Amino acid sequence: MRAIIRRGSCLCGAVQFHVTGDPITMTYCHCESCRRWVGAPVMGGCLFHSSQVQIVTGEDKLTLYKRSSDTGSLRRFCCDCGSALFNEHPGIKLTDIMAVSIPDLEFKPRLHTNYAEKIVSFHDGLPKYKDFDPAVGGSGETMPD
Ligand SMILES: [Zn+2]
Ligand SMILES: [Zn+2]
Known part of the structure; x- marks a missing residue:
């Protein structure tokens, strides 16, 4: 059985990419x-193994930003339209892709991360991790809505 391939892009379309298979x-x-x-008050992300992500066109338009206080994240965005696209985590070989950039993928979030830093509350019954899901190295500590 072949894995499903979905297309994604930035707002202006200069950066086009594929993701193979479903997000983790x-x-x-x-x-x-x-x-x-x-x-925005919250970011919606789809986490993939970096090997599932392939840039089709516009790699030269992708600009990298690395915040000094957040060294595990390489944030890539389109230098023409400014769309945030990929938050790469090379240490764990995972890439968080902005959910809105993959129109064919229905966004069905399963949990909240870094809820300790929230500025907006959600009452959706999903787990709310103080930092990260233990599956990706977090403490697993949860918080109330
Ligand atoms: Zn763009
Ligand atoms: Zn974050």
């Missing part, structure tokens, strides 16, 4: 870095 998980991230990066 989908999450909301409430950390300050993600919020400021996407310019």
